[in-house]
Amino acid sequence: MKENNSNILRLRRLGIDTHTEHIIFMRADSPICRSEGFTANTRVAVNYGGRSITATLNVITSGLIGDGEAALSEEAFAKLNVQEGDLITVTHLQPILSFSEVRAKMFGKKLNDTVIQRIISDITRGLYSKIEIAAFVTVCSGDNLALDEVIYLTKAMINSGSRLEWDEPMIVDKHCVGGLPGNRTTPIVVPIVAAAGLLIPKTSSRAITSPAGTADVIETMTPVNLGLEQIKHVVRQEGGCMAWGGAVKLSPVDDVIISVEKALDVDSAGQMIASVLSKKAAAGSTHVVIDIPVGDTAKVRSKEEAFLLEYYLRAVGLSIGMGVEVMITDGSQPVGRGIGPALEAIDVLSVLRNEPDAPEDLKSRSVQLAGLMLEKAGAAPDGKGAARALEILESGQALDKFYRICEAQGGFKEPVTAGLRHDVLAMTNGVVRSVDNRKLAKVGKLAGAPKSPGAGIYFNAPIGKHIQKGDTLFTIYAASQGELNYALTYLHGSSHIVELAAI
Numbered sequence: 001m002k003e004n005n006s007n008i009l010r011l012r013r014l015g016i017d018t019h020t021e022h023i024i025f026m027r028a029d030s031p032i033c034r035s036e037g038f039t040a041n042t043r044v045a046v047n048y049g050g051r052s053i054t055a056t057l058n059v060i061t062s063g064l065i066g067d068g069e070a071a072l073s074e075e076a077f078a079k080l081n082v083q084e085g086d087l088i089t090v091t092h093l094q095p096i097l098s099f100s101e102v103r104a105k106m107f108g109k110k111l112n113d114t115v116i117q118r119i120i121s122d123i124t125r126g127l128y129s130k131i132e133i134a135a136f137v138t139v140c141s142g143d144n145l146a147l148d149e150v151i152y153l154t155k156a157m158i159n160s161g162s163r164l165e166w167d168e169p170m171i172v173d174k175h176c177v178g179g180l181p182g183n184r185t186t187p188i189v190v191p192i193v194a195a196a197g198l199l200i201p202k203t204s205s206r207a208i209t210s211p212a213g214t215a216d217v218i219e220t221m222t223p224v225n226l227g228l229e230q231i232k233h234v235v236r237q238e239g240g241c242m243a244w245g246g247a248v249k250l251s252p253v254d255d256v257i258i259s260v261e262k263a264l265d266v267d268s269a270g271q272m273i274a275s276v277l278s279k280k281a282a283a284g285s286t287h288v289v290i291d292i293p294v295g296d297t298a299k300v301r302s303k304e305e306a307f308l309l310e311y312y313l314r315a316v317g318l319s320i321g322m323g324v325e326v327m328i329t330d331g332s333q334p335v336g337r338g339i340g341p342a343l344e345a346i347d348v349l350s351v352l353r354n355e356p357d358a359p360e361d362l363k364s365r366s367v368q369l370a371g372l373m374l375e376k377a378g379a380a381p382d383g384k385g386a387a388r389a390l391e392i393l394e395s396g397q398a399l400d401k402f403y404r405i406c407e408a409q410g411g412f413k414e415p416v417t418a419g420l421r422h423d424v425l426a427m428t429n430g431v432v433r434s435v436d437n438r439k440l441a442k443v444g445k446l447a448g449a450p451k452s453p454g455a456g457i458y459f460n461a462p463i464g465k466h467i468q469k470g471d472t473l474f475t476i477y478a479a480s481q482g483e484l485n486y487a488l489t490y491l492h493g494s495s496h497i498v499e500l501a502a503i
Contacts (some may be wrong), residue, residue, distance in 0.1 A: 119181035145270030179299025194240030211444035293331025340456015418454035430500030
């Protein structure tokens, strides 16, 4: 009898990007769909050469692919390591046993260490669909995670990917919980701390919903896609690096979970803590300083919320053998003037170069963060860290170290802003009373940041500044007229991005 090979399909490449989601495209009239009962959104196993991935089925009813063919999303092509024309098999997916624990959490059952390890392992292996990950994110949101569950989640995320190992007993790092435009302290803090003789293997993320992530900003000046061995080489040579964490798979499950969180617009303190500390631990950090900006339109809205977050950060850090220090800062307005990769990089260079018009707020916050790191690492006496950091900055040692790190990572280049610009003018006289960080950030994103590295906003209206009618509140930069028009359309429909009080 002739063997039935109806579940064998030849691959076509359609060039469809679905980000991190694995998608398989099959014809509705294919024998495998009919005989196996596969329908749209069915989760299936796709197999090739002893390797397997889990993918979501999208059904094709046109002639886009032929009889006996299937197509994969670009991410699935890369994960399965296949080429167009290869023969794959498609089979039913076994039930995901760990998801029953997610359902149990919906009804109030606590997650123990073993259960969370199993859930995170299955998400890392790609067994969960985006809908199932969304269910996990939702049941963990708000205050639904107890402290012990946050600790278990952090440890599971640390174990989900690669880890950097160092011979030194003290490795320092810093992080900001975000929610504030600008505030690009990392490229200033890293060279200050490295110039002081400490090791700081800084890995940063790209933007998901903001106009710029730290890695996006640094990439306008030097390469950030470094492998593990490159990171080790740069750190051993210069004492610090400024790399993109996604390139080295440090706590990779975190990137998957964050992408779903952002799509849901769900913010969970427990998941945020696990996200931050798992990546720091995976990078080998032993001492971390966390910046928590607090403001009405920042991510953390009140001092009480910040204090609770501080308690959890310290407790989880202690459980994984990491010293955590927290600095609660002003989150009422942008820090620096640039919003967007190149514009923020220009701010950074202005501070490092000690230019007379460098943004003082960015300089001050960077010095305070670096100073706290120096004190906690024993590189400066208590109360003297900021003075030591300022000395390193103003002497030019930080700038020299910054250039050396850039050269070790592949070379330095000057950031360049986008070619189109539009000044947003004050309509009345007044004093700046408030700034809506979220709306300001959205204008920057609609103008094209961070995909257009030179796009964004140059902000010129800090709180307390006296404004005359016709003064420029901020300038929008865009790479195309369409993006500029898009930002202006939103701007004209929004009120009180910069609110003035009468003089």
